[in-house]
Amino acid sequence: MQEKNETEPSRRHVLECMIWAGTGVLWTVSGGIPKSLGLLGEADAAQAQSAFTFLQISDSHIGFNKAANPHALDTLKEAIGKIEALPAKPALMIHTGDITHLSRADQFDDAAQIIGGTGLDVHYVPGEHDLVDEGNGKAYLDRYGKGTKGAGWYAFDQNGVHFIALVNVVNLKAGGLGNLGAEQLAWLADDLRDKPASTPIVVFAHIPLWTVYADWGWGTDDGAEVLKLLRRFGSVTVLNGHIHQIIQKIEGNMTFHTARSTAFPQPVPGTAPAPGPMTVPADRLPHMLGLTRVDVSIGSKPLAITDTTLAD
């Protein structure tokens, strides 16, 4: 059953996470600590209670066709089908990058057609695979850069929640991890300056903003600067992609969560020689792709995060 902690509203704001195997991540913002719920019924219950719901999908890698999933376009369509079948329409969707595999125009076109088909308001950040066109990111910015700053960062508000979209995949340094850069950090400090500490914050970027596994580059060199700026807020939810698996942690009022890919899984840190696409038996694949739902409730209740796989 869904855990409730209305009795301890000030302690933590909860993000609950339900897991659909293979599709995307559904997030519910309702108070503080992220929590994984395994059953769709629980997800529905969380959704019913919440003021609004938003979705996260990630790492579509449109154009990927290797052994780990020769049909990445189809699994994306499957995930989108699950979104379209939701009984209650989410308020918005975020895509945490690697929309395409190689930044090709036809891949971006497929993204627009398939993801756009939901009719949802979709907010994107780029992954490193979205910036390898000849113009080093021009193709992405031409399509998604309107109203953004710098390499594509921006912020917006929805039902009292402040969403911050960060770009940590440009100007990567030799030997380094993800990178935000001084200009983006200065913009963020300015963006947050007048926000009351009670404002619920959802920050999203492609590469994890905290170090998941440095040996594989799974972290952001100046991510700690972001966390420092967000520390005074009562409810902070950090959503990322890039690593094609769910990793979650809670630190004080901050909840960190990475989403599954809709294209292919990657190995658990340190369990393989390299982080490349992981080929699993065909019947296992739908259990390792997914989407995330977040339910946001009014007041001090926690955000409830629900991951769902394509197998559910």
Place this chain on the structure above:
Amino acid sequence: MKASLFALALGLGLLAAPALGADTKILIQNFTFTPTHLEVKSGTTVIFKNEDDIPHSVVAVDGSFHSRALDTDDQVSLTLTKPGDFAYYCGLHPHMQGKITVLP
């Protein structure tokens, strides 16, 4: 980028000058440039071939070279004429690094 320093190796990479040995090829496997450290004589053409199921690129630390993203089995060649160390990394996965020492 100086066009004279490199050529996209599509279809012709393996046809490079006959005097070149096998050690002028750097394979990208398991997110690693292999060999990670290579010594060549000035004027040698080095071919980078991506054998991973994920794209990689080759970027000079000094900014003098930036390949396009190499998909699986794509390759790019680079002729090194400046003696000294040529340090490079993958623009998509910067923890991947390598070095070529160019001998006079």
